[in-house]
Amino acid sequence: MNHLQGLLQTDPVVAAAGIDLLADALAAQGAAVTRVEWQPPVPGTEEALAALAADPAKASADDAALAALTGTRPHLVGMVPAHQAIPELAEGLLLHAGPPLSWGDCSGPMRGALIGALLYEGRAADPEEAGRLAARVPLEPCHHHHAAGPMAGVISASMPLAVVEDAATGRRAYSTLNEGLGKVLRYGAFAPEVIDRLHWMQAVLGPVLAAALARTGPIDLGALIAQALQMGDDGHNRNRAGTSLLLRALGPALVEGEGPAADRGAVFRFIQGNDHFMLNLVMAAGKLASDAASGIAGSSLVTVMARNGTEFGIRLSGTGDRWFTAPAPEVEGLYLPGFSAADANADLGDSAITETVGLGGMAMAASPAIVGFVGGTAAGAVRRTLEMYAITRGEHPLYRLPILEGRGTPAGIDATLVARTGIAPQINTGIAGREAGVGMVGAGLVEAPMECFVQAVRGLAARWAGPPAG
Amino acid sequence: MNHLQGLLQTDPVVAAAGIDLLADALAAQGAAVTRVEWQPPVPGTEEALAALAADPAKASADDAALAALTGTRPHLVGMVPAHQAIPELAEGLLLHAGPPLSWGDCSGPMRGALIGALLYEGRAADPEEAGRLAARVPLEPCHHHHAAGPMAGVISASMPLAVVEDAATGRRAYSTLNEGLGKVLRYGAFAPEVIDRLHWMQAVLGPVLAAALARTGPIDLGALIAQALQMGDDGHNRNRAGTSLLLRALGPALVEGEGPAADRGAVFRFIQGNDHFMLNLVMAAGKLASDAASGIAGSSLVTVMARNGTEFGIRLSGTGDRWFTAPAPEVEGLYLPGFSAADANADLGDSAITETVGLGGMAMAASPAIVGFVGGTAAGAVRRTLEMYAITRGEHPLYRLPILEGRGTPAGIDATLVARTGIAPQINTGIAGREAGVGMVGAGLVEAPMECFVQAVRGLAARWAGPPAG
Numbered sequence: 001m002n003h004l005q006g007l008l009q010t011d012p013v014v015a016a017a018g019i020d021l022l023a024d025a026l027a028a029q030g031a032a033v034t035r036v037e038w039q040p041p042v043p044g045t046e047e048a049l050a051a052l053a054a055d056p057a058k059a060s061a062d063d064a065a066l067a068a069l070t071g072t073r074p075h076l077v078g079m080v081p082a083h084q085a086i087p088e089l090a091e092g093l094l095l096h097a098g099p100p101l102s103w104g105d106c107s108g109p110m111r112g113a114l115i116g117a118l119l120y121e122g123r124a125a126d127p128e129e130a131g132r133l134a135a136r137v138p139l140e141p142c143h144h145h146h147a148a149g150p151m152a153g154v155i156s157a158s159m160p161l162a163v164v165e166d167a168a169t170g171r172r173a174y175s176t177l178n179e180g181l182g183k184v185l186r187y188g189a190f191a192p193e194v195i196d197r198l199h200w201m202q203a204v205l206g207p208v209l210a211a212a213l214a215r216t217g218p219i220d221l222g223a224l225i226a227q228a229l230q231m232g233d234d235g236h237n238r239n240r241a242g243t244s245l246l247l248r249a250l251g252p253a254l255v256e257g258e259g260p261a262a263d264r265g266a267v268f269r270f271i272q273g274n275d276h277f278m279l280n281l282v283m284a285a286g287k288l289a290s291d292a293a294s295g296i297a298g299s300s301l302v303t304v305m306a307r308n309g310t311e312f313g314i315r316l317s318g319t320g321d322r323w324f325t326a327p328a329p330e331v332e333g334l335y336l337p338g339f340s341a342a343d344a345n346a347d348l349g350d351s352a353i354t355e356t357v358g359l360g361g362m363a364m365a366a367s368p369a370i371v372g373f374v375g376g377t378a379a380g381a382v383r384r385t386l387e388m389y390a391i392t393r394g395e396h397p398l399y400r401l402p403i404l405e406g407r408g409t410p411a412g413i414d415a416t417l418v419a420r421t422g423i424a425p426q427i428n429t430g431i432a433g434r435e436a437g438v439g440m441v442g443a444g445l446v447e448a449p450m451e452c453f454v455q456a457v458r459g460l461a462a463r464w465a466g467p468p469a470g
Numbered sequence: 471m472n473h474l475q476g477l478l479q480t481d482p483v484v485a486a487a488g489i490d491l492l493a494d495a496l497a498a499q500g501a502a503v504t505r506v507e508w509q510p511p512v513p514g515t516e517e518a519l520a521a522l523a524a525d526p527a528k529a530s531a532d533d534a535a536l537a538a539l540t541g542t543r544p545h546l547v548g549m550v551p552a553h554q555a556i557p558e559l560a561e562g563l564l565l566h567a568g569p570p571l572s573w574g575d576c577s578g579p580m581r582g583a584l585i586g587a588l589l590y591e592g593r594a595a596d597p598e599e600a601g602r603l604a605a606r607v608p609l610e611p612c613h614h615h616h617a618a619g620p621m622a623g624v625i626s627a628s629m630p631l632a633v634v635e636d637a638a639t640g641r642r643a644y645s646t647l648n649e650g651l652g653k654v655l656r657y658g659a660f661a662p663e664v665i666d667r668l669h670w671m672q673a674v675l676g677p678v679l680a681a682a683l684a685r686t687g688p689i690d691l692g693a694l695i696a697q698a699l700q701m702g703d704d705g706h707n708r709n710r711a712g713t714s715l716l717l718r719a720l721g722p723a724l725v726e727g728e729g730p731a732a733d734r735g736a737v738f739r740f741i742q743g744n745d746h747f748m749l750n751l752v753m754a755a756g757k758l759a760s761d762a763a764s765g766i767a768g769s770s771l772v773t774v775m776a777r778n779g780t781e782f783g784i785r786l787s788g789t790g791d792r793w794f795t796a797p798a799p800e801v802e803g804l805y806l807p808g809f810s811a812a813d814a815n816a817d818l819g820d821s822a823i824t825e826t827v828g829l830g831g832m833a834m835a836a837s838p839a840i841v842g843f844v845g846g847t848a849a850g851a852v853r854r855t856l857e858m859y860a861i862t863r864g865e866h867p868l869y870r871l872p873i874l875e876g877r878g879t880p881a882g883i884d885a886t887l888v889a890r891t892g893i894a895p896q897i898n899t900g901i902a903g904r905e906a907g908v909g910m911v912g913a914g915l916v917e918a919p920m921e922c923f924v925q926a927v928r929g930l931a932a933r934w935a936g937p938p939a940g
Contacts, residue, residue, distance in 0.1 A: 227710075230702055230839040231701045231710060231711050231714075231839075232700055232701040232702050232711075240697075241701050241702075244701075244711070244714035244718055245714060247714075247717065247718055247721060248714055248717055249742075251721055251724070252735045252738045252742065254721070254725050255724050255725050255731060255734050255735040255738050256731045256732065256735040261725060261726050262726065264725050264726075265725040265726040268721045268722045272718045272719075272721060272722065368872035368873045369700040369701075369872040372876075377875055378872055378873050378875050378876075379875070382873075402702065402848055403838045403852075403873060404848070405847055405849070406842075406848075
């Protein structure tokens with residue numbers, strides 16, 4: 001009662017949500033107004049959001065998906081030839097980044113990478129022959145095979161893959177090994193130097209690392225990533241700390257290992273010369289988390305964001321294997337000398353798996369120095385992370401942000417929050433040249449297309465309304 | 471004229487400096503007041519500051535000292551037994567941290583480290599004999615011999631020293647190699663495990679690193695430190711990134727080097743297991759800069775801040791080799807399990823050379839994660855750096871702070887600015903147990919004693935007033 005009496009004895013205070021007209025009028029009359037940010041949901045999602053909000057089981061489904069997404073404990077356990085991990089590759093299949101794609105729809109860099117893979121495998125003698133063959137080769141997304149690949153993300157039978165395993169469940173995910181920056185296959189380059197490097201990675205890098213891992217035992221990637229966030233990495237486009245910590249973990253085994261010291265030294269130098277080496281391992285760790293969080297009925301948590309250079313596609317936990325796609329957006333970025341936005345392909349790569357698990361664009365507050373690579377300001381990087389908490393279900397228990405006093409990174413993008421706020425997930429990424437064969441031209445920032453989330457929210461609501469169509 | 475007419479047509483604006491009485495009175499009358507922070511100089515420095523302000527050559531002297539301090543380019547060029555770098559050590563001399571000290575004035579950890587050094591050198595059979603001998607052994611500061619040592623900073627003849635060289639001038643500085651944390655000589659411990667480790671460092675660590683450096687050639691420490699600041703190090707109590715980058719630079723030589731692989735592997739593991747390994751090298755780099763900036767007539771730039779566990783001492787560029795001392799302060803810190811402030815010795819070590827050159831407490835904005843080690847908050851770490859710009863002559867051209875959009879660290883502490891503002895340099899540091907033999911008990915934050923700066927400013931002014939006394 002005292003509380004209610006108090007209300008009568010004090011001045012009224014107004015909370016105004018949404019458009020400013022009312023708040024402005026009150027303020028002009030001298031009233032105290034607390035403005036609450038609010039805006040209508042993204043058009044076309046109103047009914048779906050209402051339907052999903054009425055699902056009494058949704059909150060616990062989302063909690064379960066978040067717990068799975070943030071609860072995997074990824075360990076690097078080995079290296080294998082790709083066809084051992086994914087047998088269909090031995091029959092000629094090629095994997096690529098992003099949602100499903102046919103040769104006819106491929107962008108320049110995706111064509112370049114597929115051509116390069118066929119040259120590397122010895123299935124074609126020159127780029128022309130490889131191009132003709134590529135039109136007939138079966139293509140499937142990496143994401144359909146427990147794998148993730150940066151940029152074009154092409155995986156062929158002979159490439160060495162990193163094997164990342166969840167300690168508790170034995171679940172596995174795979175990634176290629178990072179080639180470095182510049183003229184590299186994943187950016188669509190296929191010059192002889194690119195193919196030679198891939199052969200060296202197959203003959204030396206993969207086996208030497210496999211032998212080193214046999215000595216070290218499993219390396220706890222989650223712990224390395226968590227430490228790297230304390231050291232200025234975002235886990236997507238800045239991986240200097242993660243790469244350094246990985247080299248520290250591998251170092252004694254490379255010093256004391258068997259086989260030619262020159263090979264072990266060359267492997268140390270290769271990783272030492274490539275601050276992005278850790279990226280692919282972070283992606284495999286991300287894919288492990290993504291797989292664990294998939295297929296929880298009713299959950300609107302995003303489990304995949306991936307781009308094939310033509311389309312951007314997402315998947316939700318509650319809609320399982322279904323892709324929701326939109327045209328791949330352009331990237332706002334910084335360009336390497338000699339290149340400009342005119343040379344840029346649209347957004348490309350499975351690397352947005354990092355954002356999906358609370359790294360990359362979600363964790364930019366950890367990485368003020370990344371703005372030298374992808375553009376923007378350090379203050380903007382912190383703001384970007386702060387904004388992302390509005391669209392995530394929670395915070396990552398292991399990945400923490402020192403500048404935010406140890407707060408967990410925004411983790412578990414909720415498609416309903418994206419649709420309700422109109423705030424799109426922020427991704428930082430590399431930029432490939434639009435012509436096949438060019439390679440990397442820059443790096444920058446991009447927003448996931450809102451259309452994917454509109455379709456996904458509607459797709460989830462339709463599934464909830466009745467049994468799925470198929 | 472338009473400008474002056476404008477003044478008559480607009481309302482007056484008042485700038486109020488110092489005490490708030492006037493500003494408050496004006497504000498109460500509705501006038502616009504801009505408050506300028508001002509306070510009287512530290513008592514006892516008024517005349518000296520006035521005299522120094524009248525020196526027309528002072529600004530250029532300070533600029534020259536700052537240019538020297540921030541212009542050295544330190545390279546790690548080798549490892550040598552201490553007596554080769556500092557021949558007096560072969561005759562029985564021991565070096566220690568901080569300003570000059572006699573055995574009778576030594577704190578517990580300093581006594582412990584001197585006892586340990588005599589045991590290590592085989593000059594005494596047990597701690598009691600070493601204690602009796604220590605009272606007769608000549609002691610001199612590291613700073614008198616182009617060297618710097620963390621905590622007790624004891625250097626004896628057989629210890630391996632890192633050799634750091636300025637590429638342009640060939641000038642050299644030296645530091646011991648970091649033993650790790652916990653029970654170690656520099657924190658005053660002298661148990662058999664401590665002495666055994668020192669013997670291993672002499673027999674294996676030093677020679678293996680010397681051989682590795684012969685293969686790599688000089689390692690650019692300035693570039694490593696600059697990168698480490700982009701990766702969350704402050705260069706004093708957080709050196710995980712710098713240590714990682716050093717291991718990356720040394721790695722190939724450790725893999726491919728000659729001699730037993732087990733020794734090279736043990737060296738890799740030792741550095742991998744000690745995230746403070748880089749600290750001593752940063753200190754030698756700092757000593758190089760400090761020496762370069764010393765002895766510039768008329769300059770009030772601080773070239774040395776160092777503590778021997780009993781006294782805190784500073785030197786200015788313009789007063790050369792003269793020490794200005796005050797009792798060593800207590801450190802506010804976080805304690806290791808089982809220890810508390812009651813176990814803590816007063817401030818100790820040459821490691822404040824890092825603050826002297828724009829690192830450590832000056833650079834805490836680079837290192838939000840350091841607060842887990844030394845206490846405080848990430849926001850406080852940024853504020854600490856921002857406050858330090860008020861007492862530094864400039865900003866370091868190479869050491870930059872990503873969260874401050876790449877601004878250089880506050881560099882070149884000016885004793886006259888310290889005296890004028892009353893703002894003391896901030897240092898972060900380890901804490902030694904007050905009893906000999908205990909070792910490390912914590913880490914924390916401390917302010918350099920104002921009394922040192924009062925004496926130093928007066929000493930410099932007295933020198934300027936007439937020829938120095940001696």
